Amino acid sequence: MKTRLAILSLIIFLAVLPAFAGKYLLYVTIHILLLSIFSLGFNLLFGYTGLLSFGQAGFYAVGAYGCAKILLAYPSLLAGIIGGVALAGVASLVLGILCIRHTRIYFSMLTLSFGMMIFSLAWKWRDMTGGDDGLVGIPRAPLEIPGLLRLNMAPMENYYYVVLVFSLLAIYLFHRLVHSPLGLTLQGIRDSETRTACVGISVRNYRLVSFTIAGMYAGLAGALLPPLESTVTPPVAHWSFSAEPVLATLLGGIYTFSGPIVGAFLFYVLKDIIVRFTQYWLICLGAIVLVLVLGFRGGVVSIFQGKGGRG
Amino acid sequence: MKEIIRTEGLGKYFGEMAAVHQVNFTLQEGFFTSIIGPNGAGKTTLINLLSGYLLPDAGKIFFRGTEITRMRPEKRVKIGISRSFQVMNIFPRLTVFENILLPVLSRLNKNARPFSSLNSQKEAVEEAERILNEVWLREERDLPAGQLSHGDQRLLELGIAVAANPQLCFLDEPSSGMNPIERIKVLELVKKLSAERKTTLAIVEHDMDVVFSLSDWIVVMNRGEILAEGKPDDIRNNQEVRDIYLGEEI
Numbered sequence: 189m190k191t192r193l194a195i196l197s198l199i200i201f202l203a204v205l206p207a208f209a210g211k212y213l214l215y216v217t218i219h220i221l222l223l224s225i226f227s228l229g230f231n232l233l234f235g236y237t238g239l240l241s242f243g244q245a246g247f248y249a250v251g252a253y254g255c256a257k258i259l260l261a262y263p264s265l266l267a268g269i270i271g272g273v274a275l276a277g278v279a280s281l282v283l284g285i286l287c288i289r290h291t292r293i294y295f296s297m298l299t300l301s302f303g304m305m306i307f308s309l310a311w312k313w314r315d316m317t318g319g320d321d322g323l324v325g326i327p328r329a330p331l332e333i334p335g336l337l338r339l340n341m342a343p344m345e346n347y348y349y350v351v352l353v354f355s356l357l358a359i360y361l362f363h364r365l366v367h368s369p370l371g372l373t374l375q376g377i378r379d380s381e382t383r384t385a386c387v388g389i390s391v392r393n394y395r396l397v398s399f400t401i402a403g404m405y406a407g408l409a410g411a412l413l414p415p416l417e418s419t420v421t422p423p424v425a426h427w428s429f430s431a432e433p434v435l436a437t438l439l440g441g442i443y444t445f446s447g448p449i450v451g452a453f454l455f456y457v458l459k460d461i462i463v464r465f466t467q468y469w470l471i472c473l474g475a476i477v478l479v480l481v482l483g484f485r486g487g488v489v490s491i492f493q494g495k496g497g498r499g
Numbered sequence: 500m501k502e503i504i505r506t507e508g509l510g511k512y513f514g515e516m517a518a519v520h521q522v523n524f525t526l527q528e529g530f531f532t533s534i535i536g537p538n539g540a541g542k543t544t545l546i547n548l549l550s551g552y553l554l555p556d557a558g559k560i561f562f563r564g565t566e567i568t569r570m571r572p573e574k575r576v577k578i579g580i581s582r583s584f585q586v587m588n589i590f591p592r593l594t595v596f597e598n599i600l601l602p603v604l605s606r607l608n609k610n611a612r613p614f615s616s617l618n619s620q621k622e623a624v625e626e627a628e629r630i631l632n633e634v635w636l637r638e639e640r641d642l643p644a645g646q647l648s649h650g651d652q653r654l655l656e657l658g659i660a661v662a663a664n665p666q667l668c669f670l671d672e673p674s675s676g677m678n679p680i681e682r683i684k685v686l687e688l689v690k691k692l693s694a695e696r697k698t699t700l701a702i703v704e705h706d707m708d709v710v711f712s713l714s715d716w717i718v719v720m721n722r723g724e725i726l727a728e729g730k731p732d733d734i735r736n737n738q739e740v741r742d743i744y745l746g747e748e749i
Contacts, residue, residue, distance in 0.1 A: 361614070369604045369620060370613045372593070376601045379590035386550065386584075387602035387663055388576030389610060443592070 202352055206345035214348045218416055220456045221355040222409040223436055227448035228362050229405020230433035235442035236366055237398040238378030239288075240296045242430050243303025246283075247403040249310055249425030251276040251410030256323045256420045257316075263329035265341060265350065269411045276407020277400055279306075284399035288392055291381070300427055307425040322421030326414045341415065351412050358408060363445060365401070374398050406433075438477055441487025450489050503528040503563060503667050503699050504549060504580075510557035511544050518544040520723040522558070526667070526716075531693050532701040533710040536720035537744055542703045543585055545720070546669045550582040551575045562667075576605070581665035583656045585672045585703070591645030595636050598644050598655055600627040602662035627662070633695075634658035634688060650681030654688060661692055670702040674709075682706070689713070711735065719744065 206214060226248060233239045255272030259265070287298045310317045317323065328347060331339040341347045365371055376384040377391050385391050414420050423429060432455065433448070440451025458476065462469040484491055502525045509522040519541045526532055534542045547553040549560060551572035560568045567575060590598050603623045604610040618624060631637055634654045639647060644655055653673060660668055673689055674682040686709050693700045693713075704710050710717065711731045718728040719740050727737050734740055 364614045364616075367617060368613050368615055369610045369617065369623075372597055372601055372604070372617060373610045375593055375597075376590050379592050380588055382552070383584070383588045383590060383659070384601075385572045386552070386576060386582055386588075387659060388573050388605040389601075390571070390573050394611075 199356065206348055211344050214344050215416070216456065216460065218348055218351045218412075220453050221351050222412055223432060223452035223456060224449045225355055225358050225405055225412075226409035227433040227436040227440075227452050228359065229402040229409070231437045231442060231448045232362070232366070232374070232398055232405070233402045234434075234437060235444075235447070236371065236378060237374045237395060238381075239291065239395065239398070240434075241287075241299040241399075241402070242296050242427060242434070243283075243287075243299030243301075243306075244402065244406045244433055245425050245427065245430035246299075246303035246306035247276045247280050247406035248410035248413075248429070249306055249420075249422075250279045250403075251407030252413045252420045252424050253310065253317060253323065253410075254407070255411035256326045256414040259326050259329050259414065260323065263327050265329045265331045265415060266333065268329065268415070269354070269408070272411025273404050273407045276410065277404045280403020280407075281396070281400045284396045284403065288395040288399055300430075303425070303427055303430055307422060307427070310422040310425045317422070320422060322419050323414070324419045326418045326420070328415040328418065347415060351416075354408065354412060358405065359449070362405075366445060370394075370397070435473065435477055437487075438481060439487055441489035443486055444489040444493065447487050447489045451487065454488060501528045502526065505561045506549075506558060507561075508558035509545075509548060509555050509560065511541075511548055511553060512556050517723045519548060519555075522723075522725055524718060524725055524728065526699065526701055528666075528699050530699065530715040531713055532699075532716045532718060533714040534701060534703045534718045534720060535705075535707075535710055535744065536726070539722075540720040541723040542720055543671055544723075546582060546671050546701075546703065550580060550669055552582075576663050576665070579666035580669075581660050581663040581667070582669040583660040583671055583673060585675055587649075587652055587656065589644050589652055589655050589659065591643065593644055594641050595644050595647065595655060596627060596631060596640045599630050599658050599662050600624065602659055603627045603630070606663050630658050630662050633661075633692070635684075648681075650677050650684065653677060653681070653685050657685070657688060657692070661696065661698065664696075665698055667699045667701070670700060672703050672705065674704070674706065686713075 205217060230241065230244050233241050251272040254275035255268040258271040259268040283302045287295060287302065290298060311320060328341045330341055331350060339346060373389055373394055377394055381391050410424065436451035436455040437448045439454050440449065441447030458473055459469055462472045480487060505525045506522055509519055511519040522545065536542055544553065548555050551570055554569060559566055562578060562580065600617065600623060601610065603626050604620060607623055609620055609623060631640060634657055636651060636654055636658065639651060647655060657673055670689065674685045677685060689702065690713060714731055717731055717734045719726045719734060721743055727734060727740050
């Protein structure tokens with residue numbers, strides 16, 4: 189009951205935010221929401237299925253570039269976002285078939301190399317991606333459902349609401365997912381792969397399902413980026429960007445539902461504050477993560493829940 | 500009497516070592532069978548081969564007359580072959596209840612549902628509750644399984660194995676590493692399960708009192724091969740078995 193009230197007040201707060209917040213705050217909030225979706229998807233693999241991926245930025249980039257290309261060719265926001273997610277889904281399904289054949293460090297290395305492959309594509313395939321210039325001049329196209337609805341996206345607060353709705357929907361679906369039989373199956377695989385196979389479950393198939401969903405979440409976060417920034421450049425595919433959901437999730441807590449969301453908020457705010465004092469903000473953030481991992485294995489959320497909480 | 504599983508010339512070799520060599524044996528449906536033998540005799544390897552956890556290097560396995568030699572373990576569970584492990588193998592971060600619910604959902608082919616809540620799976624929930632009662636873990640229902648005592652974890656392991664509602668279930672040393680009181684509890688449970696369920700149980704066990712009081716059939720292994728098999732009385736009086744394994748204790 190208390191949790192519900194807290195969630196409800198948070199949603200109301202986010203809904204009325206544009207009434208008093210300036211553009212910059214909205215911009216930051218959008219980025220926090222994107223990192224939340226990105227991290228949630230990452231944690232489906234890590235916290236729920238037991239697979240540590242270092243290549244999620246690759247799928248983020250597929251979503252971002254996919255959405256950007258669609259918007260440049262056909263200015264409809266929905267088409268861009270849905271197209272971006274679908275492309276990321278296809279990419280993660282195909283690469284997933286190769287990656288999920290292995291677990292632990294081997295899986296992590298595979299995801300890292302495929303992620304970097306996507307980065308190289310973004311960097312070198314100049315005709316398609318614009319190379320190191322990236323894609324520019326991406327319109328923040330109106331949200332259009334022919335014959336039904338047409339919303340102008342030029343004002344930041346309008347686009348903020350689009351991101352908010354997509355994020356809340358993604359978070360809600362994620363909550364349903366991890367508390368469903370499918371979610372239980374994934375957690376079983378995380379706890380004991382052999383045991384899961386010996387109760388009649390094909391471990392590989394479900395790893396692939398998990399990998400694909402995680403890729404689509406990364407794709408959604410990526411697809412929401414180009415209309416905000418109006419450019420996409422190769423760094424969004426770089427492995428160092430794959431570390432952001434890893435750090436955010438470790439900050440917030442891997443075995444809790446809300447961990448990645450809380451972590452994304454902390455990550456972004458810490459970064460935003462520390463960066464004002466020093467460009468070496470990653471050192472400070474690293475120190476904070478170190479303290480958390482050594483002292484509070486369950487992340488920030490577990491401190492409030494009491495240790496061992498599973499959310 | 501009907502055979503439930505049969506092997507022909509089954510072999511598994513780790514380098515020079517023959518863990519299982521030329522094993523031809525048959526399990527009869529409804530027989531409580533014990534597999535005994537000294538350490539390193541190949542008992543666990545045999546179970547690993549039969550349950551699909553390892554693939555054999557030679558020979559064939561038939562389940563009810565159908566060859567299953569290279570069938571994947573998850574498929575074998577679906578056709579009715581389940582197992583427990585010698586080394587603890589439960590889901591430590593899931594609750595005790597969820598540990599049982601997962602195999603039940605899998606058996607009902609409902610474990611892939613992405614958006615329905617666990618509690619909405621009425622049939623599976625009821626069955627999982629029933630099995631929880633059966634293995635005496637009702638009160639531990641909502642604890643993370645990793646927090647259970649060793650003995651209770653072994654009970655849970657049994658619960659997971661039978662939750663698949665198998666026709667044939669291998670129990671690999673269900674009472675290993677337990678104190679005498681826990682041991683009695685687990686073996687009573689095994690007895691109860693074999694009486695109440697229509698499951699053919701095959702058990703690896705070192706406690707000879709248990710083996711001889713429970714079994715309808717005993718298979719003795721030594722150095723990867725079957726040394727003898729037969730009714731408890733025949734095994735007890737078999738001179739070769741006494742020499743290599745039983746000694747004079749029985």
